[in-house]
Amino acid sequence: MRRVAYFFGGAAAAGAGTYVVVYLYRWQWQRAILCGVLLLVVEVLLLGIVLLGRLARIEERMSDADRRQEDVLARLREKEAPAGTGGDRFRWLDDEPASPTYVFVPVLMVTGVLLSGLAWLVQRIAAATARPTAERRLAGRLSVLAAPDPDGGTDLDDLPPPGARPDRAHTLRVLAAGVVGSALLAALVVGLADLTQTREEEASDSEATSLLLRVDMRGADMTAERQSLAARQLWERCRDSTSVPLNRASLGELGDGLFAGVVRPALGDHDRMRLRGCLEDTGLDRTHLTVVGIGDADDD
CATH class of the missing domain: 1.20.5 (Single alpha-helices involved in coiled-coils or other helix-helix interfaces)
Incomplete structure (x- = not known):
């Protein structure tokens, strides 16, 4: 049962950690925070399972030690058998009355x-x-000098001899695993920092960047006016998410939940990713915005 818990907990932790990296790469902060919280919960759960297992083994060892102590104490309290009685113990009774x-x-x-x-x-x-x-x-x-419990599964022949040196192969395996884990963690941190850092965008020959957006809302009272208001709120919130300030950004309604946005000047690849991630990382209740398409536009 414990192995099953470790398997599902490890799978959940791996999935949550992967999506944290994915959402950070997409600049979707709300989803990244949710996955990070889920990752912390799974890690605490796994830590609790490990601690409970350790405590159970400690209690078992303490019970075994108490049992041994009681056995030794019972042996110490055993009374010696009375010595055999001889005929000369009460010799004074056989003496004459004149004694x-x-x-x-x-x-x-x-x-x-x-x-x-x-x-x-x-x-x-x-x-x-x-x-x-x-x-x-x-x-x-x-x-501590008492013989081990034969039912405990401990074989004296399997124990290392006194004064034996530690296994070098085991030490090398642990060291190699630590080095590989550290290298992977460093590569993950460096790669994530390289993907998410703000860079100077190259100049684009296009005049503007156009976006096609679709807004989906749940609820019977979600009218077209509410849909348009939600789209404009999300659009205004994400205007400052790019490295280039979007001073000229307009949004027009096309009908059926579709909206067209135009941003000047044209955005680079990194700013497109940041703007798309901000728009799709919805922060409004019962509202989901999807970027259907994004591309550059010229003067025509």
């Missing part, structure tokens, strides 16, 4: 019982008010 210890020993036993009871009480109070931090710390230190 001078027949009175002292019972008193000593009673005192030992009382001291044992007091020690047991102190131990219970300490156990209720304190935690066995020393044992837990020791168990945490010893957990």
